[in-house]
Amino acid sequence: MQLYNTLSAEERAIMIDDAGKQRLTLSFYAYAKIQDPKKFRDDLFVAWNKLDALGRIYVANEGINAQMSIPEENLEAFRETLEVYDFMKGIRLNEAVEHDDHSFLKLTIKVRDKIVADGLNDETFDVTDIGVHLKAKEFNQILDDPNTIVVDFRNHYESEVGHFKNAITPDVETFRESLPIINEQLQNHKEDKNLVMYCTGGIRCEKASAYFKHQGFKNVYQLEGGIINYAKQLKEEGLESKFIGKNFVFDNRLGERITEDIISQCHQCGKPCDNHTNCENDGCHLLFIQCDECKATMENCCSTECLDIIHLPLVDQVRLRTGKQVGNKVFRKGKSENLKFKHSGELADTVLAAAEKSEAKPADIRQKIKVKKALLGKAEHYYVKAKVGQFTVENQTLQIGDKILISGPTTGEQELVLDKMIVNGVETTTANIGDKVTFEVPFRIRLSDKLYKIVN
Numbered sequence: 001m002q003l004y005n006t007l008s009a010e011e012r013a014i015m016i017d018d019a020g021k022q023r024l025t026l027s028f029y030a031y032a033k034i035q036d037p038k039k040f041r042d043d044l045f046v047a048w049n050k051l052d053a054l055g056r057i058y059v060a061n062e063g064i065n066a067q068m069s070i071p072e073e074n075l076e077a078f079r080e081t082l083e084v085y086d087f088m089k090g091i092r093l094n095e096a097v098e099h100d101d102h103s104f105l106k107l108t109i110k111v112r113d114k115i116v117a118d119g120l121n122d123e124t125f126d127v128t129d130i131g132v133h134l135k136a137k138e139f140n141q142i143l144d145d146p147n148t149i150v151v152d153f154r155n156h157y158e159s160e161v162g163h164f165k166n167a168i169t170p171d172v173e174t175f176r177e178s179l180p181i182i183n184e185q186l187q188n189h190k191e192d193k194n195l196v197m198y199c200t201g202g203i204r205c206e207k208a209s210a211y212f213k214h215q216g217f218k219n220v221y222q223l224e225g226g227i228i229n230y231a232k233q234l235k236e237e238g239l240e241s242k243f244i245g246k247n248f249v250f251d252n253r254l255g256e257r258i259t260e261d262i263i264s265q266c267h268q269c270g271k272p273c274d275n276h277t278n279c280e281n282d283g284c285h286l287l288f289i290q291c292d293e294c295k296a297t298m299e300n301c302c303s304t305e306c307l308d309i310i311h312l313p314l315v316d317q318v319r320l321r322t323g324k325q326v327g328n329k330v331f332r333k334g335k336s337e338n339l340k341f342k343h344s345g346e347l348a349d350t351v352l353a354a355a356e357k358s359e360a361k362p363a364d365i366r367q368k369i370k371v372k373k374a375l376l377g378k379a380e381h382y383y384v385k386a387k388v389g390q391f392t393v394e395n396q397t398l399q400i401g402d403k404i405l406i407s408g409p410t411t412g413e414q415e416l417v418l419d420k421m422i423v424n425g426v427e428t429t430t431a432n433i434g435d436k437v438t439f440e441v442p443f444r445i446r447l448s449d450k451l452y453k454i455v456n
Ligand SMILES: [Zn+2]
Pocket: 266, 267, 268, 269, 270, 271, 290, 291, 292, 293, 294, 295
């Protein structure tokens, strides 16, 4: 029985395009007592894999938290797989406003201690004593009440590109950090103010509202289904949006436009922009906002240091990375002294620009500048100890100094500059069609990996 993915993201993307079927991006969660999360996980994988469902799902003793992409035609069948479980009968599925067929490219179900890393000890308070759920219309109404304090329970990089007007946006990287900060800030208003909270899909507020009630807040409210569901109701009911900008989401789109307003800046040049990206340097991978112009000049990098690094031969890049802890940067999302226009903490509601209409479409935000490449041949062998790969040249010629790309499902896409090669047993500078070529490859390659020459 297959319990894990067998396809790479790349292969899956091609399959999805070939199938040409409409997919839905949706999310849901449920708190419940799950006795055997491992078995629950495996059962779900089997059922969902059959339906071509993809996504990132966490299961734990306390429940399930799922973000998924499902072929539209399988939606009913998918619902049935949930109805099998009492605690998911009639569960609300939060559908994304914009659908992107590539929002998820793998089905990953992980067993965790918790479905949300909230750092809260369940024993200390009653997690079922939650705040009042508000629908979009009611949420808009309560925001108009002068006695309302509205708090964004997401992280700084999420609030930066979009938030509710007048919201308190704690300068935090994790949900857990925001709880004591808010508790401290609002301690004199536990009884006289409405504490209104929201997050992406509603799950963080479920626990947070119970926490604040336990802390003595009397009037606690939460946005039902989060911003995702709010956006959907805006459309369906033609309501005014009190949310401005973009809703950051954790799939390949990295954001869903709610209004045309751009409220953040490119972190490099300051131009109005709300497109997140990850630094091209794999040793950095910083999450930050970058406009198309900076993307082009900086080649998707966050800094000139990273730009220098990606131009080094891969061998040197790997050497630089070795032993370095990049995790810190990855989790300190978007915080680096190189980013001059990064804002967090108190955020203004000022609209800097309007998104162009073309941007309203779910463009592939992570799309890199396309490299032009020509297929040269394929891998025949990899000598593990010597770290040498053997290739057959089937097209064109290969020369010392060529920038090459080795690509395959397991290998991914790896670039390097060819500085030395052996052709038919002799070190030389050119290889022609039919030649067997060996050269050092600083990563493991697989049989049939393709070898390309980068043209531009
Ligand atoms: Zn820029």
